[in-house]
Amino acid sequence: VLNLTREFMGFPRQLGQHTGGFVITRGKLFNLCPILNARMENRTCIEWNKDDIDALGFLKIDVLGLGMLTCIRKAFDLAKQHYGLDLTLANIPQDDPAVYEMICHADTIGVFQIESRAQQSMLPRLKPKTFYDLVVEVAIVRPGPIQGDMVHPYLRRRNGLEPVEYPSKELEEILGRTLGVPLFQEQAMKIAIIAAGFTPAEADELRRSMATFKAKGMVQHFEKKLITGMLERGYKLEYAQRVFRQLEGFGSYGFPESHAASFALLVYVSSWLKCYYPDVFAGALLNSLPMGFYQPAQLVIDARNHGVVVKEADINYSFWDNSLEEKSGKYCILRLGFRQIKGLRM
Structure with missing residues (x-):
């Protein structure tokens, strides 16, 4: 048996x-x-x-469809219609302190990628203040970094509770931006080439073995070669084994840095919209469902908590989609559309 x-x-x-x-x-x-x-x-x-x-x-x-891209496009349309703003992904103001403050307080319901409970619990600990911090935030709350024991060392070093040390100048160049902790697949490939003597082709095989949802054990094929190569180049056995354990974690789910950076842009743009135009963001988000973690009722409550007046669907005023009406205070009134009524279909 x-x-x-x-x-x-x-x-x-x-x-x-x-x-x-x-x-x-x-x-x-x-x-x-x-x-x-x-x-x-x-x-x-x-x-x-x-x-x-x-x-x-x-x-x-x-070819993965992202509902947030639809939401952002609809938000840009609403912002132009009601506020006269001609917004694009390229001209959203960068490095806005108010946006990062909102993110650090985990006020991220509806925001791309960082609205889950796991992400919300990480935000006050990581405290993103720059765009690259968002890149790290997107990548670190993943099974790969968690199983590779990368999360807690990174947080301790970021908060000054643990010294940042590098075994060599070469690894400092690779891991400097992530405080000595390999968080991205590109870093894993560079470590294999520089610290363990892999050829570029072998490093690419390592990358493939770390691809998402691969069968367990594929990364282990490289264990002996990686550790032996690092020992031959003067690295300690303990450090070589720790590096391999971290790379092994990518076999579960590790992010490429380029992927995380693309996602971080959508994180920032959706956060900026929520921070400055919660009426626009809520309307676009409701018109883009189903997506994300939250039900329409929760999104409506969150919009009201941010000062948006939300009115129920009305046969005399509502359209199929949720729409914005004249201002009530700082923001436009959000009028719920018929799409929010259960049982109605177009």
Whole structure:
């Protein structure tokens, strides 16, 4: 029984549809691989998983839809219509202290990426004050850094409770911005090349092994080579083992720095909108649901807590979407639309 059980280790538990994986081929898919009908109308899926597709040389790309992009676009439209603002992702005022103060107080209901309970509990401890702090915030509350024991060392060093030390000048150049703690996949690749003697191709294999949701154990393939390479270059065994444990954590879910930076931009823009135009932000957010962690009622309560007058849906005044009316005090009145009434459909 034990032998049979071991053979099941690593097998898929159930079927699941990839969130945004697309395969691009020259010919028709049904001539190249088995396909099946998905639950969604007019949607088909490949019966193989992404690792099989990659092994067979198919071109697979991830096209993930972000509801917050829709929300921000709608917010920009409302801001132009009611406040005469011509906003874009590029011209939102940067490094605004009021925005970061709001973030540090975890006043982030509806804000992209940092609205979850886990993120809200981290914000007062990390205390983001700059854009790169948001990059770190996005990346650090992930299974990879948590399982790799990177979170607490980073927080202790950031708050001055632990000295920041680097075993070599080369590693200081790699890990300086993250206080000696590897938080991103790019850092892991550079450590492997500079501190352990990996070739760029081997470092890329390491990156692939750290890709999200890979089967457990793939990073361990590099353990001996990484530790041996670091020992040969004068690093202590304890430090080499700690580095490997941290990199091993990326096998669960580690972020590329470029990915975290792109997300951090949306974090800041959505925070700025919530901070200065909560009426616009709430209206756009409600018009972009379903997305995020919160129900419409919670978003309405939060808007009222920020000084927005919210009026119920009215056959004489409401549209299908939530809309903004004349100002009541500092902000426009948010009129709920018919889309908020349960049971109504367009």
